[in-house]
Amino acid sequence: MREVAVIGIGGTKFGKHSDRSIRDIGLEACLKAIRDAGVKPKEIEWAYAGNLAQWEWGQGLFIGQVVLRELGITKIPITRVENGCATASTAFREAWHKVASGACDVALAFGVEQMTVVDSTKMLSIFGGRQYPEREGDMGYTGPGLFALMASRHMAEFGTTREQIAMVAVKNRKFGSLNPDAQLQSTVTLEEVLNARMISDPHTLYQCCPRGDGAAAVVLASPEVAGRYSANPIWVAASVQVSGDYPDDRSFVGLDCDVRAAEKAYEMAGMGPDDVDLAEVHDCFAMAEIAHYEDLGFCKKGEGGRFVEQGLSDMGGQTPVNPSGGLLSKGHVIGATGISQIIEVVKQLRGDAGPRQVEGARTGLQHNGGGFIHTDAACSIIHIFKR
Amino acid sequence: MREVAVIGIGGTKFGKHSDRSIRDIGLEACLKAIRDAGVKPKEIEWAYAGNLAQWEWGQGLFIGQVVLRELGITKIPITRVENGCATASTAFREAWHKVASGACDVALAFGVEQMTVVDSTKMLSIFGGRQYPEREGDMGYTGPGLFALMASRHMAEFGTTREQIAMVAVKNRKFGSLNPDAQLQSTVTLEEVLNARMISDPHTLYQCCPRGDGAAAVVLASPEVAGRYSANPIWVAASVQVSGDYPDDRSFVGLDCDVRAAEKAYEMAGMGPDDVDLAEVHDCFAMAEIAHYEDLGFCKKGEGGRFVEQGLSDMGGQTPVNPSGGLLSKGHVIGATGISQIIEVVKQLRGDAGPRQVEGARTGLQHNGGGFIHTDAACSIIHIFKR
Numbered sequence: 001m002r003e004v005a006v007i008g009i010g011g012t013k014f015g016k017h018s019d020r021s022i023r024d025i026g027l028e029a030c031l032k033a034i035r036d037a038g039v040k041p042k043e044i045e046w047a048y049a050g051n052l053a054q055w056e057w058g059q060g061l062f063i064g065q066v067v068l069r070e071l072g073i074t075k076i077p078i079t080r081v082e083n084g085c086a087t088a089s090t091a092f093r094e095a096w097h098k099v100a101s102g103a104c105d106v107a108l109a110f111g112v113e114q115m116t117v118v119d120s121t122k123m124l125s126i127f128g129g130r131q132y133p134e135r136e137g138d139m140g141y142t143g144p145g146l147f148a149l150m151a152s153r154h155m156a157e158f159g160t161t162r163e164q165i166a167m168v169a170v171k172n173r174k175f176g177s178l179n180p181d182a183q184l185q186s187t188v189t190l191e192e193v194l195n196a197r198m199i200s201d202p203h204t205l206y207q208c209c210p211r212g213d214g215a216a217a218v219v220l221a222s223p224e225v226a227g228r229y230s231a232n233p234i235w236v237a238a239s240v241q242v243s244g245d246y247p248d249d250r251s252f253v254g255l256d257c258d259v260r261a262a263e264k265a266y267e268m269a270g271m272g273p274d275d276v277d278l279a280e281v282h283d284c285f286a287m288a289e290i291a292h293y294e295d296l297g298f299c300k301k302g303e304g305g306r307f308v309e310q311g312l313s314d315m316g317g318q319t320p321v322n323p324s325g326g327l328l329s330k331g332h333v334i335g336a337t338g339i340s341q342i343i344e345v346v347k348q349l350r351g352d353a354g355p356r357q358v359e360g361a362r363t364g365l366q367h368n369g370g371g372f373i374h375t376d377a378a379c380s381i382i383h384i385f386k387r
Numbered sequence: 388m389r390e391v392a393v394i395g396i397g398g399t400k401f402g403k404h405s406d407r408s409i410r411d412i413g414l415e416a417c418l419k420a421i422r423d424a425g426v427k428p429k430e431i432e433w434a435y436a437g438n439l440a441q442w443e444w445g446q447g448l449f450i451g452q453v454v455l456r457e458l459g460i461t462k463i464p465i466t467r468v469e470n471g472c473a474t475a476s477t478a479f480r481e482a483w484h485k486v487a488s489g490a491c492d493v494a495l496a497f498g499v500e501q502m503t504v505v506d507s508t509k510m511l512s513i514f515g516g517r518q519y520p521e522r523e524g525d526m527g528y529t530g531p532g533l534f535a536l537m538a539s540r541h542m543a544e545f546g547t548t549r550e551q552i553a554m555v556a557v558k559n560r561k562f563g564s565l566n567p568d569a570q571l572q573s574t575v576t577l578e579e580v581l582n583a584r585m586i587s588d589p590h591t592l593y594q595c596c597p598r599g600d601g602a603a604a605v606v607l608a609s610p611e612v613a614g615r616y617s618a619n620p621i622w623v624a625a626s627v628q629v630s631g632d633y634p635d636d637r638s639f640v641g642l643d644c645d646v647r648a649a650e651k652a653y654e655m656a657g658m659g660p661d662d663v664d665l666a667e668v669h670d671c672f673a674m675a676e677i678a679h680y681e682d683l684g685f686c687k688k689g690e691g692g693r694f695v696e697q698g699l700s701d702m703g704g705q706t707p708v709n710p711s712g713g714l715l716s717k718g719h720v721i722g723a724t725g726i727s728q729i730i731e732v733v734k735q736l737r738g739d740a741g742p743r744q745v746e747g748a749r750t751g752l753q754h755n756g757g758g759f760i761h762t763d764a765a766c767s768i769i770h771i772f773k774r
Contacts, residue, residue, distance in 0.1 A: 061471065061758065062470075062471055062757075062758045062760070062765045062766075065630050065631065065758070065760065065765040065766065066760065066765075068630075069631075069633055069760065074630055074631060074632040074633060075629055075630055075631070075632050075647065076629070076630055077628040077629065077630065078470075078630045078766070079468055079469075079470055079477050079481070079628075080468065080469045080470065081466055081467065081468050081469075082466075082467045082468075082469065083449075083465075083466055083467065084448065084449055090466050094466070094481070097484075097485075097488075097490065098484075101484070101488035101489075101490065102488075103484065103488065241464040241466075242462055242463070242464065243452050243455075243461055243462055243463055243464065243465045244452065244456075244461060244462070245461040245462050246456055246461060260462065370449075371448065371449045371452070373449070373452065373453065373456065378449045378452040378453075379449075379452065379465070
């Protein structure tokens, strides 16, 4: 397996783009990534498109071919992949593997979703009812319900407080206010978070990520050609994807899937959690980020609440987490989220993150999870990058 | 890149399975393939699931993880892929690449779709309206319309007759009557085909494939371990995937996509069309098979009508085509079709095809196409197998 570099990144602002076609949204991100890389469209040899539910939202069949055709990227293998909320990371990882295995020298991965065109009642019925409706969705076992259960269990077992969980939202919205591509760019206070409308106890509105529309794209290259295009390649030190193992008897204070993925990723990168200068993790709900601190090894199990309270995940702390603002600020644009996280890590390692720059960052971790079956995620994907 | 063997195959009967869950349908195929291969579920290292529109039809989120969990296949990377009508072939090809590149020794690919749970009006609106509705679907530029245009042009340019086109259906339904897993197992006469209800001139009902429910699965292995499991491995001699290039000015008598894929596949396999002992091709409409004879090199451009009339694609002919009965008999179970074709090729090369066996078959070609943008397919995938 060869080293692989990210040589180009590009994304749209996340938010409401209901007046555009999904093709146009995807195109904006791909065009930016190609221009950033300095590659010619005809030099792209392989491509993956991430999209959760293009048809369900009303358009988008063959989204990969249809978007890339507008750039003159034709004839090459183009495939759509889907892995729930980890869809874009799956697209990235497949493109990475094609370059790493020597199948091609230059590959593109993009993710796109347009979710605001669907009304929220339909959205809920989709997320609740399409996996194991008889055992999960119909019993309230959906995203908000699941992470509320995890938070309750974490509070009972480790003494984690409502305030600590809410601090994740305060921190991430502060970072989001520094990110012009985030959907929510206003800060919130701890009191505002705690007093907001209750969604699923203990999570209030500001502790649940919004949805949105948007796209994110990257161009990947082999060491043999990366130098030809980019003065500042960022290298993939690890790429790991695992699925859940779904026992029925696990204490639900984290995700085994993430623990296994992190162990493999650190082994592949030849580093440990202490070596990670910043991380973009899947904060779909505030509690998720606390579990991720623990499952990714930034602190011990049970100490995630204190980790955020002590500022260890804040700027200047041990491991700044979600400097982009995270899903809580950007919104979870499902097909695009994973690559959006990767774009932030690459910006940070390039030193191009402006007012939210983590000083001297040399390594960054990206974590993206997808789906649930009982007490384990269906899928966990982790990438580690280094400059 | 290493050689890769197909060591296990398994599929459901194609037809109406609306009383089962999509998980159960997928499970039947995967269980059969694993038993056929003689592998233990825990020996599967990587898996791909093909499914076109699981959500749109009403259930099926994380279809790969959900089906494989029932077999105890957990923790490994599992990804859903989609490439329109070529979805299952895409799943096969990704699994093939993981074994060929050395990323793993044993991989599984399956495809599943449950289409009869959607009423036909909704189905038509989906296929017509989700790609380029303003330029294609709204103008009648859907599957039936497209292949009718191709047939009309082929008739005008080369003198191909309605009778010749109808002979494809007669031949494939004859083969289908010998396949217990086919949806339609009755034969039809040339008069019955020509006099059936007109769908899109010149294609009558029997020249259009039905849809259906079903699943198909395969287990793939490296040369290092294939002998451990299977006394009769069938080898992948070529795997090629290309996308269209979509010019607006092409004479629409075939698909450039398929011509390019075939050239690459023959080069990769080190053989030519004359070396192909049998082929399973994408006969979604009767005219498609005639174009494929030409585009895959079994005969010259324009001679496809005479090719079927002279029996050259029939049993005992130059290149028997669609001995399984093809999509015209089996039905196009979109997420499963490509792997279903591969299963037939493997059965033929094993000598296990019973009354429809192509005597002495040593090499077989599988061709699966997906989608349209103007006058080119969005995707064409070809695999060549040898025993």
